[in-house]
Amino acid sequence: MTFQESFEPDILGFLCNWCSYASADLAGVSRMQYPPNVKIIRVMCSARVDPTIILEAFIQGLNGVMVLGCHLGTCHYMTGNYYTERRMKTTKNVLKNVGLSPKRLLVDWVSAAEGERFATLVKDFTERIRKLGPLGKETDLEPQQLRIRLVAAKEALAQQRIRWLVGRERELVEDKNVFGEKVSQEEFDQLTLQTVEKEFAKRRILLSMKEEALSVKEIAQRVEASPREVLRNIVSLERDGLVSFVGIEGNSPKYRRAGG
Amino acid sequence: MNEVRVGVFVCHCGTNIGGFLDVPGLAKYALSLPNVVFAKDNQYTCSEAGLTEIKNAIAENKLNRVVVASCTPRTHEPLFRSICKDAGLNPYLFQFVNIRDQCSWVHMQERERATEKAKALIRMGVARAVLLEPLEETEIEVNPCALVIGGGIAGMTCALSLANRGFEVKLVEKEDRLGGTLNSLYKLYPANEEASKLVQDKTKKVKNNPNIEVLTSSEVKEVEGFIGNYDVTVRQGEKERLFKAGVIIVATGAETLKPMGMYGYDGENVVTHMELERMLKEGRLNADMVVMIQCVGSRNEKRVYCSKVCCPTALKNAILIKEAKPNAQVFVLYRDMVTPGTKYEDYYGKARETGITFIKYSPERKPVVENGSVRVYDELLGEELVLPYDLVVLSTPMVAHRNSTDLAQKLKVPVDENGFFLEAHVKLRPVDFATDGIYVCGCAHWPANIGESISQAYGAASRASIPMSVGRVKTEPLIPVIDEDECSGCGLCELTCPFKAIQVEETEKGRKAKVIAASCKGCGACGAGCPQRAITMRHFTDEQLVAQVIALAEVTH
Numbered sequence: 001m002t003f004q005e006s007f008e009p010d011i012l013g014f015l016c017n018w019c020s021y022a023s024a025d026l027a028g029v030s031r032m033q034y035p036p037n038v039k040i041i042r043v044m045c046s047a048r049v050d051p052t053i054i055l056e057a058f059i060q061g062l063n064g065v066m067v068l069g070c071h072l073g074t075c076h077y078m079t080g081n082y083y084t085e086r087r088m089k090t091t092k093n094v095l096k097n098v099g100l101s102p103k104r105l106l107v108d109w110v111s112a113a114e115g116e117r118f119a120t121l122v123k124d125f126t127e128r129i130r131k132l133g134p135l136g137k138e139t140d141l142e143p144q145q146l147r148i149r150l151v152a153a154k155e156a157l158a159q160q161r162i163r164w165l166v167g168r169e170r171e172l173v174e175d176k177n178v179f180g181e182k183v184s185q186e187e188f189d190q191l192t193l194q195t196v197e198k199e200f201a202k203r204r205i206l207l208s209m210k211e212e213a214l215s216v217k218e219i220a221q222r223v224e225a226s227p228r229e230v231l232r233n234i235v236s237l238e239r240d241g242l243v244s245f246v247g248i249e250g251n252s253p254k255y256r257r258a259g260g
Numbered sequence: 261m262n263e264v265r266v267g268v269f270v271c272h273c274g275t276n277i278g279g280f281l282d283v284p285g286l287a288k289y290a291l292s293l294p295n296v297v298f299a300k301d302n303q304y305t306c307s308e309a310g311l312t313e314i315k316n317a318i319a320e321n322k323l324n325r326v327v328v329a330s331c332t333p334r335t336h337e338p339l340f341r342s343i344c345k346d347a348g349l350n351p352y353l354f355q356f357v358n359i360r361d362q363c364s365w366v367h368m369q370e371r372e373r374a375t376e377k378a379k380a381l382i383r384m385g386v387a388r389a390v391l392l393e394p395l396e397e398t399e400i401e402v403n404p405c406a407l408v409i410g411g412g413i414a415g416m417t418c419a420l421s422l423a424n425r426g427f428e429v430k431l432v433e434k435e436d437r438l439g440g441t442l443n444s445l446y447k448l449y450p451a452n453e454e455a456s457k458l459v460q461d462k463t464k465k466v467k468n469n470p471n472i473e474v475l476t477s478s479e480v481k482e483v484e485g486f487i488g489n490y491d492v493t494v495r496q497g498e499k500e501r502l503f504k505a506g507v508i509i510v511a512t513g514a515e516t517l518k519p520m521g522m523y524g525y526d527g528e529n530v531v532t533h534m535e536l537e538r539m540l541k542e543g544r545l546n547a548d549m550v551v552m553i554q555c556v557g558s559r560n561e562k563r564v565y566c567s568k569v570c571c572p573t574a575l576k577n578a579i580l581i582k583e584a585k586p587n588a589q590v591f592v593l594y595r596d597m598v599t600p601g602t603k604y605e606d607y608y609g610k611a612r613e614t615g616i617t618f619i620k621y622s623p624e625r626k627p628v629v630e631n632g633s634v635r636v637y638d639e640l641l642g643e644e645l646v647l648p649y650d651l652v653v654l655s656t657p658m659v660a661h662r663n664s665t666d667l668a669q670k671l672k673v674p675v676d677e678n679g680f681f682l683e684a685h686v687k688l689r690p691v692d693f694a695t696d697g698i699y700v701c702g703c704a705h706w707p708a709n710i711g712e713s714i715s716q717a718y719g720a721a722s723r724a725s726i727p728m729s730v731g732r733v734k735t736e737p738l739i740p741v742i743d744e745d746e747c748s749g750c751g752l753c754e755l756t757c758p759f760k761a762i763q764v765e766e767t768e769k770g771r772k773a774k775v776i777a778a779s780c781k782g783c784g785a786c787g788a789g790c791p792q793r794a795i796t797m798r799h800f801t802d803e804q805l806v807a808q809v810i811a812l813a814e815v816t817h
Contacts, residue, residue, distance in 0.1 A: 031366070031368065033366055039377065039812050047788055050787070053809065056806050076783075077759075164791040168752070
């Protein structure tokens with residue numbers, strides 16, 4: 001038997017109390033059979049699922065995560081699943097930055113009456129993850145490299161910049177910002193992508209520095225980026241008070257993590 | 261005392277779980293988990309014997325966490341929580357694990373893998389249970405005054421019902437008189453009483469009731485607060501009135517669709533039933549050939565629903581025309597006659613006996629109104645008929661009031677895809693909103709006839725009087741807690757919360773978010789988005805959720 005054939009994915013499912021968890025109960029009452037790979041955590045609303053917890057699941061080595069809520073417009077809490085949709089869209093972008101397939105995160109909507117649909121979603125998602133293989137198979141990263149990237153991604157998602165942006169999406173896209181300007185969906189998505197990339201890169205830099213003072217050149221080698229890009233991010237980290245300048249080494253400035 | 265002592269009860273549920281999983285094995289496994297000091301399998305954990313075992317085990321083993329692995333929390337959590345409470349354990353220290361609906365029933369052919377999954381689920385449940393914290397429900401006072409929005413038959417009935425129980429009522433009506441849609445109607449099916457008489461009787465009772473204050477030509481401008489303590493602003497012309505209310509009833513009714521551009525509608529020779537009612541009321545009807553067309557603008561792609569009251573209305577008006585003018589010919593072109601209930605089916609029979617002709621058409625071949633005649637393909641006869649007419653009457657559906665979405669936003673309650681107000685649960689809570697303290701009755705919710713509107717109004721009054729009679733309501737302890745040192749007062753949580761349950765206020769430490777426990781529904785959307793991660797969602801903390809994730813990872817590799 002090859003490794004491919006023996007791989008049984010471990011999948012986590014976050015289900016909201018009112019719709020998707022009820023659909024899973026209905027699938028049970030209807031005795032619909034589906035593979036046992038998915039283990040469920042009940043939350044009151046899919047909007048309770050903090051993106052950092054999704055990343056934690058991958059850090060812990062789980063192969064896939066599904067977040068299922070009520071259909072849009074029927075959320076028990078009126079607007080919860082819209083927040084889920086936006087937050088998970090960004091989480092998928094973060095996964096892409098890590099090098100993982102965003103297909104490892106499934107976001108979908110199931111009503112309390114859709115037991116069969118729930119069973120189908122579980123079946124299909126289990127198959128999808130089975131095909132994708134163990135976590136990181138889609139990258140050429142070493143397990144330790146992948147782990148560091150996932151930690152960086154989780155820390156980026158815990159940062160206020162991304163959270164603030166994602167939280168304001170509706171307001172910025174549908175209403176107007178404080179300057180009376182409206183942002184188009186494309187512009188907003190572009191902005192989020194850039195922010196995700198930048199915050200992820202910054203977190204990788206921080207993680208790579210550990211407790212030592214390093215030159216920009218050295219950091220650039222560790223995070224596999226150009227010194228120019230690293231410098232830009234270092235300056236931003238310095239502004240946030242997360243690193244401090246310690247001197248010049250050769251012609252490359254040297255930094256150390258602040259407070260460490 | 262701080263030692264966490266978990267008891268795990270694994271249920272066979274007869275053979276529902278026991279027949280497909282190794283239940284004694286699961287209990288044994290549970291006992292091996294950290295902090296678990298007691299584990300046992302029961303035939304039926306929810307039976308008297310099972311519940312007694314939980315109680316005894318709590319006392320004998322000094323359990324301070326209880327985990328039941330059985331069916332679904334959606335049906336059985338309240339029961340097990342109450343048993344914990346009886347045994348002196350805070351009910352929020354109870355954790356449910358679903359190994360039936362989401363395990364034994366859905367993996368019936370894979371005993372081994374299903375048992376492994378159940379182990380993982382129990383491990384996850386125990387991991388969370390260890391971190392559970394006792395929570396207390398708090399109580400707030402309820403102002404014994406009801407705001408009833410809408411002075412039609414539903415609103416008036418509801419106001420009277422509440423006032424007769426001794427509660428103060430503010431009845432807000434946007435028109436200059438009470439009565440609503442009834443003011444436009446002539447006679448009411450199926451007993452043919454005069455609509456105007458019903459309005460007069462009700463209006464008189466409302467106006468003479470000392471507990472009711474009627475505010476006509478008024479509209480609700482703003483509603484702030486939560487169950488028991490609403491601050492209401494009503495605009496009355498130039499003036500504004502402010503008052504406090506404990507509960508709110510939405511009885512704003514509906515409108516009937518104006519069939520602009522349909523079937524040659526002109527309001528004179530082609531009219532709606534509403535317009536026909538006025539003609540009948542004013543004795544202006546002068547037509548010997550009347551053709552009524554049902555389902556105009558309803559049960560189509562744009563409006564998929566059946567408005568329900570139009571078929572009996574057409575029957576009533578057809579009968580009234582025949583009674584007034586026995587020689588008149590009345591044709592009713594229908595898709596399906598919807599007349600459920602004994603009275604209404606008899607009504608249909610009566611209409612047939614009266615000599616009214618019913619012609620079935622299909623939506624694919626709709627009738628065509630031409631100059632002086634209606635062409636219709638009779639589905640049953642299988643041929644086209646040409647019916648000359650003096651008057652065509654169109655049965656148009658009730659549609660949501662144009663201001664319903666606006667009001668819904670002010671009250672923070674939902675409307676459905678058609679703009680009608682959406683109840684909390686179609687069967688279990690038909691006149692409540694999901695938001696505590698707000699109720700709905702009459703056509704604001706869905707097309708209803710007078711009898712149904714009155715029943716719903718009594719229902720809403722009864723539901724609304726519960727918190728007012730008790731005088732206090734319990735608030736959900738599943739609420740967010742703000743770490744004020746972390747909170748930057750950015751206001752994103754306030755923006756996120758659909759219930760206005762979290763608001764930024766000036767404090768000694770600067771702008772800080774504050775939770776209004778009575779408004780909070782416990783979804784946790786605020787916490788998962790907080791830029792400072794300053795919000796902890798009680799009972800669903802990050803720590804608890806992550807503990808479950810880690811517990812799962814531990815068994816998978």
